[in-house]
Amino acid sequence: MGTPxxxxxxxxxxxxxxxxxxxxxxxxxELGANGVSALRAHGRGEHGVRPSARYGGNLQVELLVDEAxxxxxxxxxxxxxxxxxxxxxxxxxxxAWPAEKFAQR
Numbered sequence: 001m002g003t004p005x006x007x008x009x010x011x012x013x014x015x016x017x018x019x020x021x022x023x024x025x026x027x028x029x030e031l032g033a034n035g036v037s038a039l040r041a042h043g044r045g046e047h048g049v050r051p052s053a054r055y056g057g058n059l060q061v062e063l064l065v066d067e068a069x070x071x072x073x074x075x076x077x078x079x080x081x082x083x084x085x086x087x088x089x090x091x092x093x094x095x096a097w098p099a100e101k102f103a104q105r
Contacts, residue, residue, distance in 0.1 A: 013092075016086065034064075
């Protein structure tokens, strides 16, 4: 058995309202993401308890991207989503596997 091969990527995690799911995932794919995962989430914080009657539930969106796409993703969030939706996001350095799945396309 060989040694697993990893590739360095950036993991972007976005928390926002579930009503943004369809448009956000479409926008991220059009921006150049190879894939996007979405999970229903719940919690409590600055915006109150979620799910809420006003915004519905939370959505957690994750995508693995190369360094070049990070600024574009956060630019999209700042311009298109932050003005109208409760939203937070963060980026982490990760090692993704299998490496060939994350090769540049």
